[in-house]
Amino acid sequence: xxxxxxREALMAALEAVAERVEAEKGHLTDLDSAIGxxxxxxxxxxxxxxxxxxxxPEAAPDEFVKGVGMALVSKVGGASGPLYGGSLAHxxxxxxxxxxxxxxxxxxxxxxxxxxxxxxxxxGDKTMVDALTPAVHTYKRAIEEDEVAPLTAxxxxxxxxxxxxxxxTAIRANKGRASYLGWRSVGHPDPGxxxxxxxxxxxxxxxxxxxxxxxxxxxxxxxxxxDEGEDGEGAK
Amino acid sequence: xxxxxxxxxSETLAEGVVEVATDMASDATVIAAGxxxxxxxxxxxxxxxxxxxxxxxxxxxVVVLADLGSAVMNAEMALEESDVEAVIADAPLVExxxxxxxxxxxxxxxxxxxxxxxEDARYxxxx
Numbered sequence: 001x002x003x004x005x006x007r008e009a010l011m012a013a014l015e016a017v018a019e020r021v022e023a024e025k026g027h028l029t030d031l032d033s034a035i036g037x038x039x040x041x042x043x044x045x046x047x048x049x050x051x052x053x054x055x056x057p058e059a060a061p062d063e064f065v066k067g068v069g070m071a072l073v074s075k076v077g078g079a080s081g082p083l084y085g086g087s088l089a090h091x092x093x094x095x096x097x098x099x100x101x102x103x104x105x106x107x108x109x110x111x112x113x114x115x116x117x118x119x120x121x122x123x124g125d126k127t128m129v130d131a132l133t134p135a136v137h138t139y140k141r142a143i144e145e146d147e148v149a150p151l152t153a154x155x156x157x158x159x160x161x162x163x164x165x166x167x168x169t170a171i172r173a174n175k176g177r178a179s180y181l182g183w184r185s186v187g188h189p190d191p192g193x194x195x196x197x198x199x200x201x202x203x204x205x206x207x208x209x210x211x212x213x214x215x216x217x218x219x220x221x222x223x224x225x226x227d228e229g230e231d232g233e234g235a236k
Numbered sequence: 237x238x239x240x241x242x243x244x245x246s247e248t249l250a251e252g253v254v255e256v257a258t259d260m261a262s263d264a265t266v267i268a269a270g271x272x273x274x275x276x277x278x279x280x281x282x283x284x285x286x287x288x289x290x291x292x293x294x295x296x297x298v299v300v301l302a303d304l305g306s307a308v309m310n311a312e313m314a315l316e317e318s319d320v321e322a323v324i325a326d327a328p329l330v331e332x333x334x335x336x337x338x339x340x341x342x343x344x345x346x347x348x349x350x351x352x353x354x355e356d357a358r359y360x361x362x363x
Contacts, residue, residue, distance in 0.1 A: 077278030
């Protein structure tokens with residue numbers, strides 16, 4: 001993808017994620033009311049609407065992603081602001097040279113690292129990290145070791161995130177507001193892991209439009225496609 | 237003198253803690269950064285950043301106290317973006333703010349001594 005297409009894809013990704021968050025606002029809030037403070041859907045929706053309003057379609061990819069992150073930081077009002085927005089802003093520097101397979105892996109890893117660092121959560125704490133970690137690791141492995149097309153890698157990452165969300169249902173929360181509930185948090189999927197999965201699904205949808213026809217045989221790590229732009233963003 | 241910022245999910249809680257702290261230390265600079273726009277529950281990087289700037293005016297640094305989860309995360313982000321020399325105290329909100337306010341106006345007060353005073357509050361016995 002050339003830079004114009006990257007910009008277009010990023011805007012499409014933001015619109016898709018914002019729309020999905022808006023559509024799932026009630027559901028995310030229901031999940032959060034079971035084990036949290038019932039504001040996850042409304043908080044994320046407020047943040048993404050602000051990100052849409054402030055988005056600059058002419059911005060370079062790294063600046064665009066940073067802008068989305070900073071809008072979330074400013075407007076979300078809960079832990080999702082620094083976790084989703086701060087991590088996006090931090091990881092955006094991976095796109096300084098544009099979006100391609102390699103930079104998308106760097107973006108995803110940087111995003112995951114920042115999220116874990118900021119929230120102090122590890123896998124098994126019943127947080128977004130439980131969906132994010134397998135997704136990022138799966139994506140990286142698919143690109144770097146299996147050498148599949150970014151679209152295929154992203155599809156595998158979404159599957160991994162979905163299993164991560166299922167995993168959060170069964171376990172007890174050790175981080176976040178749900179940890180105050182102790183064992184009563186068991187049996188409910190984590191809202192942050194769930195919204196992370198929704199975002200990845202939307203990124204996959206947008207990536208499919210922009211990378212249609214690109215097959216594993218054609219695409220290798222050095223592929224210039226940059227498809228993953230969304231993917232990286234998906235890391236949110 | 238060291239400035240103090242009180243971060244809470246609730247605007248009224250933050251203001252209440254400031255009220256209690258300055259009742260004991262009336263000349264201390266203690267600034268509230270609670271809630272988000274429209275009086276909703278939450279914490280705002282922008283609000284915290286503005287409070288830190290204000291508390292940094294004419295002081296030798298700022299100690300930040302925060303309540304739950306995202307208050308700490310948002311305070312961290314605000315400090316990363318601020319030029320003010322500031323630290324977060326890992327302390328209970330009310331007792332920590334009170335301890336910090338009392339120690340902040342001492343002539344020998346430093347960023348570190350005020351943070352320690354706030355953090356010592358977690359060992360105070362109430363009964």
